[in-house]
Amino acid sequence: MEEINATQAARHFSDLLNRVAYQGASFELTRGGCRIARLVPAGPLKRVEVSELNSIFAGIPSLEDDAESFERDIADTQDALVPDGDPWDD
DSSP states (O other): OEEEEHHHHHHTHHHHHHHHHHHOOOEEEEETTEEEEEEOOOOOOOOOOGGGHHHHHHTSOOOHHHHHHHHHHHHHHHHHOOOOOOGGGO
16 A cells, blocks of 8 residues: 555545546555555445345444433533633632
């Protein structure tokens, strides 16, 4: 996988897209020497039949307990907050 910095990628974006699309090339984008993204060929889309949706949704965990717990945490945090004093009231 070829490494390219973000500035070079921006300047040559069209060329990079062509290389990815037609040659299957892959690029690792960096900024300040740190990896930030990858530009790779898109894989084939997985098609989902409508008849499969119920089984897919049945496999997703319920968020009810987590949502209620999160709501309580937010309320507790709001109750514990003490507003900052006005710095101009000295």
